[in-house]
Amino acid sequence: SAVISQKPSRDICQRGTSLTIQCQVDSQVTMMFWYRQQPGQSLTLIATANQGSEATYESGFVIDKFPISRPNLTFSTLTVSNMSPEDSSIYLCSVVPRLHSYEQYFGPGTRLTVT
């Protein structure tokens, strides 16, 4: 298994500012994903965080708005830039520990409110 921590657990931010969310895993993992859950909606994939290279973004999400870093196999950050109230969501990090494994583990989430 993998134990995942996220920081911050929650934040209230002002419109136009940026917030960086950290995801730390207690072991090296092959895949790391960032998801968003808007109020009343299902989780949606933002991007796959690739170690040592640019993240792979899903349709509707762009690097300028959601820059992602993954400097090593245990850590990733997601930045929500130039925030608006529509960015108020829970942001979750998830990991796939091993190649050819179907197991996925989730972080505790970051609850973001933009005023």
Place this chain on the structure above:
Amino acid sequence: KNEVEQSPQNLTAQEGEFITINCSYSVGISALHWLQQHPGGGIVSLFMLSSGKKKHGRLIATINIQEKHSSLHITASHPRDSAVYICAVQRGSQGNLIFGKGTKLSVKP
């Protein structure tokens, strides 16, 4: 139409009742996950299924690949089971998950 549909959306039960949550999907999958999300937002993985049935304590999950359908059962429900239960499907061994909207379960004492 969403690729993953759950029913019911909301469910209220009395303590001790047997609960069933259903999940239907429309795409080919390699695995199906049942997840539990508590009010704080954190998600716990309950089951990962590619065929048949799994049991863990009072929880049972089944999947019918031909019918593209899965069910999550909770026996002898308890107020601490109150949470949102989410069905998610996986395509490929390393792929991301496609999520249902979740079923909000409330178990009354």
